Amino acid sequence: MEENSMVDFKALEKELQAALAADEKYKRENAAKFRAVAQRVPSYEDFRGIVLASHLKPLERKDKMSGKRTAPWNCHATRRKTFQEDVAVEVSESSQSSPAPLFPS
Numbered sequence: 835m836e837e838n839s840m841v842d843f844k845a846l847e848k849e850l851q852a853a854l855a856a857d858e859k860y861k862r863e864n865a866a867k868f869r870a871v872a873q874r875v876p877s878y879e880d881f882r883g884i885v886l887a888s889h890l891k892p893l894e895r896k897d898k899m900s901g902k903r904t905a906p907w908n909c910h911a912t913r914r915k916t917f918q919e920d921v922a923v924e925v926s927e928s929s930q931s932s933p934a935p936l937f938p939s
Contacts, residue, residue: 862888 866888870881 859889 863885866885870884875881
């Protein structure tokens with residue numbers, strides 16, 4: 835056999851996996867479209883949102899985290915004073931004195 839007639843099984847398997855994934859995506863999105871139509875969604879944005887979220891699956895009870903959280907949910911929304919707040923306080927305190935006119939007469 836010539837080298838050109840050799841079958842690349844890795845490439846063939848990769849192509850098959852991609853085709854199977856595309857087929858699964860088509861079926862999932864098509865089913866979501868039928869569900870959205872059956873629900874009589876009020877707008878195209880709602881319809882589109884249902885179709886785009888078709889890959890999401892609901893959480894199961896075992897998926898929930900148990901125990902106390904060690905980190906806050908949103909670490910940027912903590913109550914401690916930040917450097918920016920300190921600077922803002924300094925700026926507001928300095929602006930309470932009479933500001934210099936922008937255009938001197």
